[in-house]
Amino acid sequence: MTKLRIAVIGCGSIAKHRHLVEHANNPNVDIVAVCDIVEERAQAAAEQYGAVAYTDYEELLATENIDAVSVCLPNYLHAPVSIAALNAGCHVLCEKPMATSREEADQMIEAAKKNGKKLMIAHNQRFVSSHQKAKELIENGDAGKIYSFRTTFGHGGPENWSADGANSWFFNKEQAFIGAMGDLGVHKADLIRYVLNDEFVEVAAFVETAAKENTDVDDQAVVILKSARGVIGTLTASWAFNAKEDNSTVIYGEKAILRLEDDPEYSLIVEYTNGEVVKYKLSGIQSNEEGGQTTTHVIDHFIDSILNDTEPLINGEEGKKSLEVILAALESAEKKSIVG
Template identity: 55%
Template structure:
């Protein structure tokens, strides 16, 4: 069967560390083009992986014969680029947050629907082995109902991760629109929805810039959320977890507690009220330091090959984004926001 022809928009850190190498490792994919306003970056990727370099994604779309694209650009470009690609009849994998407003997200979903292509959002938290295992345990019912929880994602900030360091677009509000919440918080709103198989009904957000100098994007957020089921929890996103990051989730349930990545970062611990303790080590979480394969690229390619809509769809991405947007509204109005 012929290979899926893929182009990548944006050749920054997430493209270089996840998307591009993972496409290159997939036998069903041919990387044909790269676009980045920094010409050298696109050229470097083309030299390394084959294909052509562009500084303008619209020119790339006009000139190349493609099946799919990855959108790995600053947040404000996610919607226009995804819509342009869908209108060109291409499947789209977009980084999170999928968009910066609900309207943008809806337009992206509509463009994909109208053109008969898939739109997938890069919410890799769902695919991390400890998270998959945790869901399996929860779904088995052995812990009973989830009553309360906390889920958190924090690291020292994009300056250590982004290719541009402190000069990264992550710190420019007009390009990022949102900071730690768009970078990390939306991963956790997506994860908790997936894990609990439930929607967030209400959110209260305390969001601000606590420590990063010279930027007006948020570097910290603590949110209280109430699920439709009645379970209440906290969702935290931080760019100031210096020295020691956090990607942990703890669920207190009727029959015990489940700790995911909260002890050593890669295990699932189940402590039942009857005294039983179980520990599952099923594979590592992807972190900035440990680039284990995210699973996102393979899932996207599999969707295209088997003609199966992606489980992490545009609709799912939008529900997770709306939680974050609700939290910002709560911070602004001082009120609890119903979703």
């Protein structure tokens, strides 16, 4: 069968460590073009993957015959570049957060519908084995009624991960729009919505810049969430967990407590009220730390959705709902009030 012709727009760390690698590993993909405003970065990726290098995404879209695009750019470019690619007849996999506003998210969703193309947002936490297992247990009723949760995503900050280090766009509000909440918090908002199969109706948040200097984006946030079913819990996003990354979630139910990615050896531990403890050794969660690299399954799912003409698990509407949780948290912190 003919391989899908893929372009990766943005050749920074997320492209280098996730998108390019995983596209290359997919037998149904041919990476034909890459693009980055830093010419050396585009050239290096092009040489490694046998692609054509561009520094202008519009030129790439006009020149190459592309089936699908990975958008791996600073947050403020997610919407305009995704919309341009959709209008050029490409399916789009866009990094998170999908946009910087509800309006932009709506424009992306509309462009996908108008052009009959797939739009997927790269929320990889849904594909983690422990998260999928926890969702299954909750749906089966193993945990009983869910009362509460706490979910956390924190590490030492993007300077340890981004291609530009301390000079990264992550710290520039005009380009990033949002800090740790957009980098990490939106992942956990998406995860909790998915695992609980519930939507959040009230949001209260404290959002601060405390750990990083020379930046005006948030690096600490604690958010209190209330769902449509009355589940309340906390979401923490931080760029100040300097000693070790924390990517854990604990869900408190009527019949059990579920500990996800909270133990170094067991991906999921279920503590039942009858005293029984079940420990699951599952494939690990993706990590930016040394030795923590695993596949995200995002690219494979995206490619499968194109080949089989199925709706991606995290389509534009799903991406927007997770973005809205974060936007509500920002509004809450600004207004010092609960946002419903």
